[in-house]
Amino acid sequence: MTALVEARKLCAGYQGVPVVRDLDLTVEPGEVVALLGPNGAGKTTTLLTLAGELRPISGDLLVDGEPSKAPLHKRAGGGLGFVPEERSIFMSQTTAENLRVGRCDVDRVLELFPELKPKLKTTAGLLSGGEQQMLSLGRALARGPRLLLADELSLGLAPLVVARLLAAVRAAADTGVGALLVEQHVRKVLEVADRVYVLRRGVVDFAGTATEAKARLSELEGSYLSGGAADDGAEPLATSA
């Protein structure tokens, strides 16, 4: 199967200085892939590069099997849904206005997240954090993406809301969407993920199935605590896939 997006020996970073090195990563249709790692590991940098927001420093970025240099706004028309870490909704506009601006299928959003129905006339800035994130994710999913890239969907949200958001991503993947999720909630994301990459200090420290990751959960969680941007001298975990 041709990957929706593929990084081959990709180096990514800022002003020519790599933050992520030699990254090999794929996302295929129908799978949820989790991108995990401690703060500063390079997860957001990876996501921005895959989305076309940052130019790779070296290596290859393939979209649908073809080399791609197209920026995000061009790729959106080609089926990329992107939910950035900073919520990309207009806080001074109502929920309904945000959906109109987003040119998406409003009924589809309300089907995904019925809790937004009574909030259509509410200014987005007055929605709860969970409702705002439902609006961001609902908007991205209702545009019918083939590939969804999402950065910390669950940041600061209650566990029940996180479960709702991740279930919506899983349901989309079950209809063929490929999703790459940067997540802090390791255990929750492993409930919906098919495969996992763990980045540490800019390199892939673990790649495997969610089942393999679950079997090594305490080891992986340990690497989060010890594997920040600073050199902790820890041995890398073996890459199993």
Ligand SMILES: Nc1ncnc2c1ncn2[C@@H]1O[C@H](COP(=O)(O)OP(=O)(O)OP(=O)(O)O)[C@@H](O)[C@H]1O
């Ligand atoms: N615009 C930028 N210019 C220069 N360096 C940056 C920029 N954005 C991020 N960095 C650096 O790149 C490194 C990786 O950051 P990145 O945000 O990709 O990590 P992350 O794994 O997403 O971390 P977090 O979980 O804290 O968001 C960090 O050292 C960060 O300081």
